[in-house]
Amino acid sequence: MKWSMTGLAFYSLGSAALVASLTKIKRRLELSVAKHGSIAGHARLSRRVASFIPYYEYGEAEFFCSDDAPVEIAARRRDGFMRLSALYSTRFAITAKQTAEVADSISDLQFTNAYRVPFQYSRFVRHHLRGGWFLKSSAGVTVTDLDENTFYDLTGSYGVNLFGYDFYKKCLESGAKFVSELGPVLGAYHPIVIDNARRLRGISGLDEVSFHMSGTEAVMQAVRLARYHTGRSHLVRFCGSYHGWWGDVQPGVGNPVPAHETYTLKDMSEETLRVLRRRKNIACVLVNPLQALHPNMNAPGDSSLVDSGRAAHFNRESYTKWLKKLRTVCTEQRIVLIFDEVFVGFRLASGGAQEYFGVKADMVVYGKTLGGGLPVGVVCGSKELMKRFKDDRPVDICFARGTFNSHPYVMGAMHEFLRYLDTPEARALTRDQDALWNGRVERLNRRLAQENLPVRLANITSICTVCYVQPSRYNWMLQYYLRAEGLALSWVGSGRLIFSLNYTETDFEAVADRFVAAAKQMHADGWWWSKPGLTNKAIKRRILKEMIAHRLSALRDHRKVHRRVEG
Numbered sequence: 001m002k003w004s005m006t007g008l009a010f011y012s013l014g015s016a017a018l019v020a021s022l023t024k025i026k027r028r029l030e031l032s033v034a035k036h037g038s039i040a041g042h043a044r045l046s047r048r049v050a051s052f053i054p055y056y057e058y059g060e061a062e063f064f065c066s067d068d069a070p071v072e073i074a075a076r077r078r079d080g081f082m083r084l085s086a087l088y089s090t091r092f093a094i095t096a097k098q099t100a101e102v103a104d105s106i107s108d109l110q111f112t113n114a115y116r117v118p119f120q121y122s123r124f125v126r127h128h129l130r131g132g133w134f135l136k137s138s139a140g141v142t143v144t145d146l147d148e149n150t151f152y153d154l155t156g157s158y159g160v161n162l163f164g165y166d167f168y169k170k171c172l173e174s175g176a177k178f179v180s181e182l183g184p185v186l187g188a189y190h191p192i193v194i195d196n197a198r199r200l201r202g203i204s205g206l207d208e209v210s211f212h213m214s215g216t217e218a219v220m221q222a223v224r225l226a227r228y229h230t231g232r233s234h235l236v237r238f239c240g241s242y243h244g245w246w247g248d249v250q251p252g253v254g255n256p257v258p259a260h261e262t263y264t265l266k267d268m269s270e271e272t273l274r275v276l277r278r279r280k281n282i283a284c285v286l287v288n289p290l291q292a293l294h295p296n297m298n299a300p301g302d303s304s305l306v307d308s309g310r311a312a313h314f315n316r317e318s319y320t321k322w323l324k325k326l327r328t329v330c331t332e333q334r335i336v337l338i339f340d341e342v343f344v345g346f347r348l349a350s351g352g353a354q355e356y357f358g359v360k361a362d363m364v365v366y367g368k369t370l371g372g373g374l375p376v377g378v379v380c381g382s383k384e385l386m387k388r389f390k391d392d393r394p395v396d397i398c399f400a401r402g403t404f405n406s407h408p409y410v411m412g413a414m415h416e417f418l419r420y421l422d423t424p425e426a427r428a429l430t431r432d433q434d435a436l437w438n439g440r441v442e443r444l445n446r447r448l449a450q451e452n453l454p455v456r457l458a459n460i461t462s463i464c465t466v467c468y469v470q471p472s473r474y475n476w477m478l479q480y481y482l483r484a485e486g487l488a489l490s491w492v493g494s495g496r497l498i499f500s501l502n503y504t505e506t507d508f509e510a511v512a513d514r515f516v517a518a519a520k521q522m523h524a525d526g527w528w529w530s531k532p533g534l535t536n537k538a539i540k541r542r543i544l545k546e547m548i549a550h551r552l553s554a555l556r557d558h559r560k561v562h563r564r565v566e567g
């Protein structure tokens with residue numbers, strides 16, 4: 001058979017096109033395989049699913065037996081709940097009243113109030129368990145509300161509180177004294193900035209520093225710079241990890257528009273490394289070391305505690321191995337490796353996660369505790385990555401501003417924080433925290449096991465999460481029993497307990513006593529009764545059925561109204 005030149009050309013073009021599309025399909029498949037199987041691993045799908053979930057709630061009767069508990073158990077739960085309700089209404093009367101007065105005008109308060117427990121139970125709980133959301137003072141490891149109730153603080157102020165509230169009060173006070181002559185002048189720097197930049201360069205081991213007003217903004221800037229310098233479009237974040245609320249790092253539920261230039265990939269996975277090796281459009285990988293406690297899972301909040309599926313376990317060795325592999329691949333592929341240390345800050349070590357895991361990042365983002373009690377975000381990076389303009393193309397710049405960046409008062413408080421961090425005392429306090437906190441958590445877990453309570457804590461140093469070892473739909477009730485015992489939690493409830501490093505053994509034992517007492521009371525009140533053979537899967541299936549039934553009934557109602565209007 002003879003081939004004409006044109007025929008040959010068509011044949012070669014066709015083969016090239018076929019190879020190109022096969023390669024494209026292969027890359028696509030690799031990307032799919034590198035996504036985590038959970039809904040959190042599929043941003044677009046999770047948004048679609050969220051939009052289908054109908055609102056429904058349990059009436060008073062169902063509230064106590066949504067798991068088919070027998071009448072006597074439901075009655076025990078009701079008694080316990082009403083006792084708690086009476087206690088809340090007297091003990092937190094002023095705090096709750098002030099909260100109720102302002103709730104309609106503060107949208108954040110409405111949101112956090114609504115999302116403390118799974119939505120089916122939320123209204124009933126809100127009505128009966130009014131704890132209030134005001135505090136008037138803090139001291140040592142405690143906070144005090146408007147009714148003069150003093151709680152052990154387990155909120156950690158979203159992670160800001162590393163060294164104890166009294167320390168930050170000092171940072172605020174002496175930092176303000178340092179800069180008060182300059183006052184609120186912006187644009188030019190207070191000279192204290194020189195020392196802050198020097199110390200941050202020392203801690204991060206990187207050349208340059210930029211100051212921002214929040215962790216979210218600092219993450220935005222780090223990613224923008226990575227895109228600018230690599231000329232690539234996509235960022236990689238790991239399934240479940242939080243990096244602030246900027247759209248590109250928060251694809252999926254919570255963000256009304258899709259994040260087209262974000263890949264959400266499996267944490268600690270070879271398949272992810274394969275994608276990083278093959279795709280040429282990846283500018284950076286964001287790592288939030290807190291995920292080491294629960295890789296591939298969302299930040300644990302009690303509003304999603306519909307069963308006992310919450311799991312957490314930190315393995316320093318395997319996470320270190322993973323970070324090292326990630327480092328190697330990022331270096332090979334010239335992908336910018338960004339450590340987002342906003343949450344863990346200097347909790348793991350005084351040199352942060354880089355020191356703790358022994359892995360160097362190309363850029364590090366800090367925030368929260370670094371501000372010495374004031375809002376802040378900082379990016380540290382190599383000279384090449386931090387540069388915001390190009391010498392040979394003067395108009396091709398990478399813009400970043402922020403009116404309040406480097407505010408003198410923030411710089412003053414940060415200075416106090418950084419000075420302390422560099423003292424032998426702070427270094428001793430932040431060194432080898434694992435043994436101390438693992439020991440404390442183990443002791444508490446042993447007590448919980450001895451009492452046959454289906455609750456355990458998991459931790460990464462001083463950050464803990466509560467897990468539940470027996471299937472139940474009511475685990476979220478624990479937060480209300482804990483509060484009744486004088487333990488203050490943030491709005492995510494038992495999902496995150498953050499201890500400051502000024503917790504002594506005696507303080508921790510007091511918290512442990514209260515924790516055990518709360519869990520015992522909850523147990524006695526029947527919330528952990530469960531049908532023999534009940535599984536988390538069965539609970540999920542049941543909830544899915546309820547959702548479908550409510551969705552169908554809403555559709556039927558809608559059709560009826562439509563017919564009536566047309567008729």
Ligand SMILES: Cc1ncc(COP(=O)(O)O)c(C=O)c1O
Nearest residue numbers: 214215216242243244288342343
């Ligand atoms: C890892 C991480 N990155 C970024 C942020 C955002 O910081 P900010 O709340 O200061 O904007 C947070 C906040 O919790 C965080 O935990």
